[in-house]
Amino acid sequence: MKVTVVGAGNMGLAMTAYMTMSRRAKVTLFTGKKIESLELDMVERGLHESVSGYSVTADPEKAFSDADVIFVTYPAFLRKDFIDKNQEFIREGTYLGFVPGYGGAEYFCKELIDRGINIFGLQRVPYVARAKKHDGHAVAGILSSKKELFVGAIPIHKSEEISENIEMLLDIPVKNLREYLSITLAPSNPLLHITGLYNVFKNYHEGDRYSSPLRFYEEWNDETSEILFRYDAELQDICNRLEPLDMSEVVPLPVYYESPSPVDMTRKLKSIEPFKAVMVPLKEEGDGYIPDLESRMFVEDYPYGVCIIKDFALMLGVETPTVDMLLEFYEKLSGHRYFNEDGTYTGEIQDTGVPRAHGLMNKEDIIAYYHR
Numbered sequence: 436m437k438v439t440v441v442g443a444g445n446m447g448l449a450m451t452a453y454m455t456m457s458r459r460a461k462v463t464l465f466t467g468k469k470i471e472s473l474e475l476d477m478v479e480r481g482l483h484e485s486v487s488g489y490s491v492t493a494d495p496e497k498a499f500s501d502a503d504v505i506f507v508t509y510p511a512f513l514r515k516d517f518i519d520k521n522q523e524f525i526r527e528g529t530y531l532g533f534v535p536g537y538g539g540a541e542y543f544c545k546e547l548i549d550r551g552i553n554i555f556g557l558q559r560v561p562y563v564a565r566a567k568k569h570d571g572h573a574v575a576g577i578l579s580s581k582k583e584l585f586v587g588a589i590p591i592h593k594s595e596e597i598s599e600n601i602e603m604l605l606d607i608p609v610k611n612l613r614e615y616l617s618i619t620l621a622p623s624n625p626l627l628h629i630t631g632l633y634n635v636f637k638n639y640h641e642g643d644r645y646s647s648p649l650r651f652y653e654e655w656n657d658e659t660s661e662i663l664f665r666y667d668a669e670l671q672d673i674c675n676r677l678e679p680l681d682m683s684e685v686v687p688l689p690v691y692y693e694s695p696s697p698v699d700m701t702r703k704l705k706s707i708e709p710f711k712a713v714m715v716p717l718k719e720e721g722d723g724y725i726p727d728l729e730s731r732m733f734v735e736d737y738p739y740g741v742c743i744i745k746d747f748a749l750m751l752g753v754e755t756p757t758v759d760m761l762l763e764f765y766e767k768l769s770g771h772r773y774f775n776e777d778g779t780y781t782g783e784i785q786d787t788g789v790p791r792a793h794g795l796m797n798k799e800d801i802i803a804y805y806h807r
Contacts, residue, residue: 436460438604439498441517442508443473443491446534448575449564450506452477454604455489462489465498479577486575499524504600505531510731511538511739511788518543527551530597532586535560536618537625538739539788541589542795548807553593556618558585558684561605563709578709583608585684587615591806615805617684620674620747625740626666626688627704628732633764634659635715636726644723649715652704660697660704663688665757670744676751677798680805728769737765738787742773746789749778750797 438460440451451464452475464473475486492498499505499521509517514533518540525531529552533540536556544554563578584607588594594611602609612618635654667688674682694700704710716730727733741761748755766772772781773789784792795801 436503436600436604437463437501439463439465439502439505440508441465441467441498441505443468443568443573444508445564445566445575446560446562447506447508448475448566448568448573449477449562449577450508450534450605451475451489452486452575453479453562453577453606455486456484457604457606458488460504460604463498463502464489464491465495466491466493468493474572476572476574477577478574483574495521495524499529500526502529504597504604505529506534507532507540508534511540511735512786514538514540515543515788518547522547525552529553530555530588530593530600532556532597532601535621535623536587536615537621537623537743538735539619539743539790541615541619542788542790542793544589545793548589553588553590553597554615555586555588555593555597556615557601558587558612558618558621559623561607565712578712581607583610585610585612585617587612587618589615589805589807591615612684613681614684616677616680616801617682619743620670620682620685622667622670622685622688622691624732625736625744626663626670628736629741629761629765630659630663630666631655632716632732632736633662633761636768637764639726639768644721644725645717646723648717648724650711651713651715652707652710654715655701655704657697657701660694660700662757663700664697666761669748669753669755669757672753673744673747673751673755676753677747677801680802726768733765733769737762737771738773738783741765742784742787742789745774746787746791749774750791750801 440447443466454460455462473491477484477486532555534557562580565576567574586598598609598611674685692703694703716727716732717724718727745758773783
């Protein structure tokens with residue numbers, strides 16, 4: 436099997452290293468940057484090994500024209516540009532997947548789907564990974580692996596086949612999701628990150644400085660968990676309005692984290708070992724630190740996370756006071772505004788992954804798109 440991994444970040448390097456070491460696929464790493472070689476090591480469970488047998492390229496024809504499976508690990512805000520530039524090189528029958536799959540990437544893939552290319556997404560990433568890169572050498576660190584992965588596909592009947600292949604490639608059990616929308620609306624980073632950002636920066640004013648870097652989940656408190664619970668409940672209301680689609684696999688966060696109360700949720704999130712490495716997005720300025728509005732937590736999880744949830748709410752007539760509060764907070768902090776007070780779009784909506792901007796205007800359109 437020929438596999439191409441797109442993106443030489445934390446996840447892309449980890450997946451490239453693991454699949455190469457397993458010898459179950461011929462792996463190509465597509466970087467988008469003109470480099471002829473990359474020395475790669477992998478660290479997992481304390482073992483440090485040199486990785487060999489993969490190729491690296493910035494040539495899209497070499498990377499995609501004969502690939503059986505393509506894993507795109509680019510952040511959500513780079514995916515539309517990636518698809519526009521490279522779709523001509525992807526052949527019919529290829530499996531093109533997004534890791535993770537939330538962010539509305541499938542709406543940018545209409546022409547690919549029409550050409551017989553199979554789209555898939557993972558509900559969550561397979562690893563917590565951190566990479567170190569320096570002068571043509573990289574170390575891919577896998578801090579932990581998921582015990583189970585969930586995948587959805589368009590067309591939906593391809594889910595079982597791609598699940599079997601991903602399980603073989605990554606050595607992680609994989610289950611099919613009944614609806615791809617369970618990936619698009621998965622309560623993952625767009626809920627956790629945005630709620631945490633609100634907690635840290637809700638009282639920030641221009642000119643304020645933080646004296647030192649901050650750890651994201653050390654700042655988390657019970658009030659933050661209460662907001663997260665309300666946010667999650669609004670997402671569940673949206674899922675319930677999508678009947679007859681089976682959205683039961685959008686598991687509420689209190690269930691997913693086995694935390695029936697906000698107090699339990701705070702305790703749980705603070706106890707997860709890989710989460711302790713997550714930092715608040717800050718950058719140095721003057722004698723302190725200010726919000727880093729170019730961080731992925733901002734430029735990905737707002738336009739390609741909460742905006743999608745808000746667009747579904749508007750489509751389905753669901754009231755979302757918590758979502759509205761978080762969008763208003765982001766507007767004051769960054770100046771970015773995507774929705775007017777009456778629910779119409781601003782000109783910035785084209786920088787998001789919302790479905791109605793792609794002609795999916797109601798529930799019937801959604802069902803037709805995902806169940807074509």
